[in-house]
Amino acid sequence: MAEVDVPEPFSIEALCENVARRRGRPIELRAFYESDPTMPCGLWLQMPERDVIYYEGAVSLPLRENIIAHELGHILADHPCDQQELDVYRARLMPTLALNPSLLTRVLGRVSYTTAREQEAEMFAWLLLGSVRSPDAAEARGDASAQGRAAALLGPSS
Numbered sequence: 001m002a003e004v005d006v007p008e009p010f011s012i013e014a015l016c017e018n019v020a021r022r023r024g025r026p027i028e029l030r031a032f033y034e035s036d037p038t039m040p041c042g043l044w045l046q047m048p049e050r051d052v053i054y055y056e057g058a059v060s061l062p063l064r065e066n067i068i069a070h071e072l073g074h075i076l077a078d079h080p081c082d083q084q085e086l087d088v089y090r091a092r093l094m095p096t097l098a099l100n101p102s103l104l105t106r107v108l109g110r111v112s113y114t115t116a117r118e119q120e121a122e123m124f125a126w127l128l129l130g131s132v133r134s135p136d137a138a139e140a141r142g143d144a145s146a147q148g149r150a151a152a153l154l155g156p157s158s
């Protein structure tokens, strides 16, 4: 797994800043609100001077963190996209996101987990968030809100 500076206390925004600093390329986080269910809930757009992570805005905080961490996994693993993917997304996204299609050099959408690439990104998100959400990690820094979040993920105690 790629090395990341996990911020203390943890926030997904601070994590993105750490990754951006290490790579020397800014990472922008942008929410989008898309009712089309065939659209991915997260996207990584590689632009000339920066990377942009789009995430579905109408989701809970844990899911938002998961979407963003997944896209960060793609960035850190330097996953390629194929030309067909790029063409499809250029056509679909540009009207929605108001970006210049020619500036887009790579795009990955969070849609299915059938490819090794998607599984790798999802595993990165799972491991990363699992480590910051575990009750031990939360307790160690006395973070009540993280503890509550970890507890919520584990479900009601029986």
Ligand SMILES: [Zn+2]
Pocket: 070, 071, 074, 108, 109, 110, 111, 117, 118, 121
């Ligand atoms: Zn993905």
